[in-house]
Amino acid sequence: MNSKTWLYILKRILLAILTVWVVITVTFFVMHAVPGGPFNSEKAISDAAKAALEAKYGLDKPVGEQYVTYLKDIVTEFDFGPSLKQKGRDVISIILDGLKTSAILGVCAAVLALIVGVILGAVAAIKHNKLIDKFIMVIMTAFVSMPSFIMGALMLIVFANKLRWFPANGSTTAGLILPIIALSLYPMAYITRLTRSSMLDVLGQDYIRTARAKGVAPRAVIFKHALKNSLIPVITYFGPMLAYIVTGSLVIEKIFAVPGIGRAFVNSITARDYPLIMGTTIVLATLIVVMNLISDIMYKVVDPRITLE
Amino acid sequence: MNKKPLSLHVDVDKFIPATEQDKEYMVQMRPPSTFFKDGVKRLLKNKVATVSFFIIVIIALSSIFIPMFWPYSYETQLGVVPGKPVDSSYNNLKPFEYGETELARIEAGEKVFPHVFGTDSSGRDYFIRVVYGTRISLAVGFFASIIVLIVGMTIGSIAGYCGGKIDLIIMRIVDIIYSLPDTLMVILLSAVLGTVIDKAIQGTILEKIGTNIISLFIVFALLYWVSMSRLIRGQILSLREQEYVLASRAAGAKGKWIITKHLIPNCISVVIISTALQIPSAIFTESYLSFLGLGVNAPMPSLGSLASDALNGLASYPSRLVIPAIVISLIVLSLNLFGDGLRDAFDPKLNG
Numbered sequence: 325m326n327s328k329t330w331l332y333i334l335k336r337i338l339l340a341i342l343t344v345w346v347v348i349t350v351t352f353f354v355m356h357a358v359p360g361g362p363f364n365s366e367k368a369i370s371d372a373a374k375a376a377l378e379a380k381y382g383l384d385k386p387v388g389e390q391y392v393t394y395l396k397d398i399v400t401e402f403d404f405g406p407s408l409k410q411k412g413r414d415v416i417s418i419i420l421d422g423l424k425t426s427a428i429l430g431v432c433a434a435v436l437a438l439i440v441g442v443i444l445g446a447v448a449a450i451k452h453n454k455l456i457d458k459f460i461m462v463i464m465t466a467f468v469s470m471p472s473f474i475m476g477a478l479m480l481i482v483f484a485n486k487l488r489w490f491p492a493n494g495s496t497t498a499g500l501i502l503p504i505i506a507l508s509l510y511p512m513a514y515i516t517r518l519t520r521s522s523m524l525d526v527l528g529q530d531y532i533r534t535a536r537a538k539g540v541a542p543r544a545v546i547f548k549h550a551l552k553n554s555l556i557p558v559i560t561y562f563g564p565m566l567a568y569i570v571t572g573s574l575v576i577e578k579i580f581a582v583p584g585i586g587r588a589f590v591n592s593i594t595a596r597d598y599p600l601i602m603g604t605t606i607v608l609a610t611l612i613v614v615m616n617l618i619s620d621i622m623y624k625v626v627d628p629r630i631t632l633e
Numbered sequence: 634m635n636k637k638p639l640s641l642h643v644d645v646d647k648f649i650p651a652t653e654q655d656k657e658y659m660v661q662m663r664p665p666s667t668f669f670k671d672g673v674k675r676l677l678k679n680k681v682a683t684v685s686f687f688i689i690v691i692i693a694l695s696s697i698f699i700p701m702f703w704p705y706s707y708e709t710q711l712g713v714v715p716g717k718p719v720d721s722s723y724n725n726l727k728p729f730e731y732g733e734t735e736l737a738r739i740e741a742g743e744k745v746f747p748h749v750f751g752t753d754s755s756g757r758d759y760f761i762r763v764v765y766g767t768r769i770s771l772a773v774g775f776f777a778s779i780i781v782l783i784v785g786m787t788i789g790s791i792a793g794y795c796g797g798k799i800d801l802i803i804m805r806i807v808d809i810i811y812s813l814p815d816t817l818m819v820i821l822l823s824a825v826l827g828t829v830i831d832k833a834i835q836g837t838i839l840e841k842i843g844t845n846i847i848s849l850f851i852v853f854a855l856l857y858w859v860s861m862s863r864l865i866r867g868q869i870l871s872l873r874e875q876e877y878v879l880a881s882r883a884a885g886a887k888g889k890w891i892i893t894k895h896l897i898p899n900c901i902s903v904v905i906i907s908t909a910l911q912i913p914s915a916i917f918t919e920s921y922l923s924f925l926g927l928g929v930n931a932p933m934p935s936l937g938s939l940a941s942d943a944l945n946g947l948a949s950y951p952s953r954l955v956i957p958a959i960v961i962s963l964i965v966l967s968l969n970l971f972g973d974g975l976r977d978a979f980d981p982k983l984n985g
Contacts, residue, residue, distance in 0.1 A: 339808060339809070339812060340812070342809060343809055343812045343813060346809055346813065347813060347814075347818075350818070350821075351821060354821060354822060354825050355825065357825060357829055358825055358828055358829065465966065465969075465970075466962070466966065468969070469913070469962050469965040469966035469969055470958070470961075470962045470965075471917055471920050471921060471924075471937075471961065471965075473920075473921065473924045473940065473941075474920075474940055474954070474957075474958040474961065474962070477940065477943075477944060477947065477954050477958070478954070478955070478958060480947065481947060481948075481951045481954065481955075485947070485948050485951070567814055567816070570814070570817075571814075571816040571817065571921075574820075574925070575921065575924055575925065578925075579944065589820075590925055593820065593824050593925065593926070593927070594926060596824075601821065601824065605817050605820075605821050608814070608817055609813070609814045609817050609818075612814040612817075613812060613814070616812065
């Protein structure tokens with residue numbers, strides 16, 4: 325890696341930090357723009373009790389001061405403050421509770437999407453314009469045009485309610501199978517299309533013809549020469565894929581009742597639990613930004629010919 | 634005539650008047666084709682895109698016209714008649730079933746319009762709700778894309794034309810917005826904007842549309858313009874440097890001529906295509922937000938909110954989920970395929 329690559333990486337890291345800061349700031353001020361404050365929805369609350377509550381949560385101080393405290397707490401000790409609706413619990417402990425389940429769900433979905441997507445994409449490219457290629461592409465196009473929540477709900481009807489192959493409740497390990505599949509279908513379809521088009525591109529290259537002319541076995545040409553090079557564009561999709569899985573898991577966790585961050589986030593929206601909304605937004609956004617950063621840097625390192633803006 | 638190869642003498646043969654046969658070559662056999670006509674011709678050759686286009690048109694037209702003559706309305710609870718107890722026989726009807734009073738009327742020889750998709754848990758005709766939801770989803774997708782187009786085009790062309798410091802500042806802002814996780818920001822903003830603008834729009838025509846939809850539009854205007862403005866800026870920057878623009882300038886063309894004859898016609902196809910491709914993503918976002926309870930305000934349905942409501946009675950009434958699911962997938966699939974066809978037909982350069 326030359327100095328230019330390092331400069332690029334440095335620039336990307338700075339942009340990522342800036343983005344996270346913007347997310348925190350936007351989240352904070354958007355939440356404080358809500359008229360009336362968070363305690364207005366609670367019924368029958370006296371003015372004295374309200375003032376005491378506001379003092380307890382630091383809401384009586386000027387907004388600027390609250391912002392600095394909030395930012396400092398997050399950066400120094402990952403402290404997002406207490407939850408408003410779940411009494412006596414900190415936002416961070418609620419998030420950490422859901423993190424393990426959500427991480428298992430997300431990582432399994434990503435791995436499944438990658439493996440199946442690459443295999444199907446490669447098969448479709450090798451059998452270009454044959455029946456199997458067309459079949460794979462039709463199925464994958466259908467997957468891309470169906471929102472994740474509809475896919476999840478349909479799978480719930482078919483596999484959990486009608487066929488009873490899997491449990492409908494996602495709180496057990498076996499119950500995670502359906503949500504993982506439902507979550508992986510969209511990125512899987514995307515990766516299949518990506519792998520197929522890049523593999524077709526690579527198969528048309530001169531060095532593939534050279535390898536074939538030299539007498540390299542067809543299997544070796546595909547695995548050693550073609551597949552390796554056609555996976556490069558797939559790396560760029562890592563970041564967007566994680567973003568999709570994070571946002572997709574919000575609805576999937578709601579449908580299958582998976583006790584993860586996504587469900588906590590959705591419930592916090594309906595319950596108007598502002599500190600929890602802020603905390604989960606910031607954690608998930610940071611996750612996405614960091615994954616985008618890693619995938620961009622990997623892309624640059626794997627293929628130095630590429631110049632990203 | 635005896636002709637020496639290197640002779641400087643004028644070749645007299647070249648000055649003989651043209652024969653009738655020669656003149657025929659100069660006759661225009663058909664009217665000149667324009668860029669647009671060429672594109673349409675290529676589009677019509679693409680069967681998948683044409684079929685998708687007709688599907689979209691049929692869905693759009695039926696969502697506009699069916700509510701005009703359908704005897705039921707999307708908000709009428711059929712079991713609720715003023716002055717009488719609620720007739721629960723109208724709730725959760727299966728397709729082509731009738732409520733008790735309707736059965737009595739059929740016995741008496743009256744004709745009753747069937748509930749094609751049955752009714753929902755509040756006794757509302759489900760067919761008209763799906764049609765209405767389609768209308769809302771399509772309208773939201775369309776207007777959101779127009780908003781994105783307007784904002785993106787304005788900012789993108791300002792950045793492209795002005796260049797220099799303005800361009801630099803705009804592009805840094807674009808970079809930051811681009812790297813924000815959009816869906817999370819959309820959820821956050823719609824969760825809050827609803828309560829903020831609630832007061833502001835009371836009593837105006839906007840109130841009817843509902844706060845959630847308006848906040849969705851605002852969110853689109855705030856966040857989704859970035860890729861459009863990047864695209865337009867890039868187009869303007871690259872088109873300005875094209876040889877044919879240079880040639881035109883060398884031939885004495887002024888700014889207005891270059892803009893109307895070269896920049897706009899070459900830019901417009903890319904703009905239209907990316908606007909068309911924006912519509913399905915807007916429909917996706919709307920249905921996603923509706924599913925989280927941040928979409929249209931009840932009792933107005935959208936395809937997303939219908940699917941979301943269907944989750945409650947999923948085990949007993951799966952058709953209530955399947956129907957909006959099919960409609961939404963059909964719309965998004967046709968729009969995507971049609972958008973791809975548009976891109977192939979109007980901008981072969983883009984087809985990498």
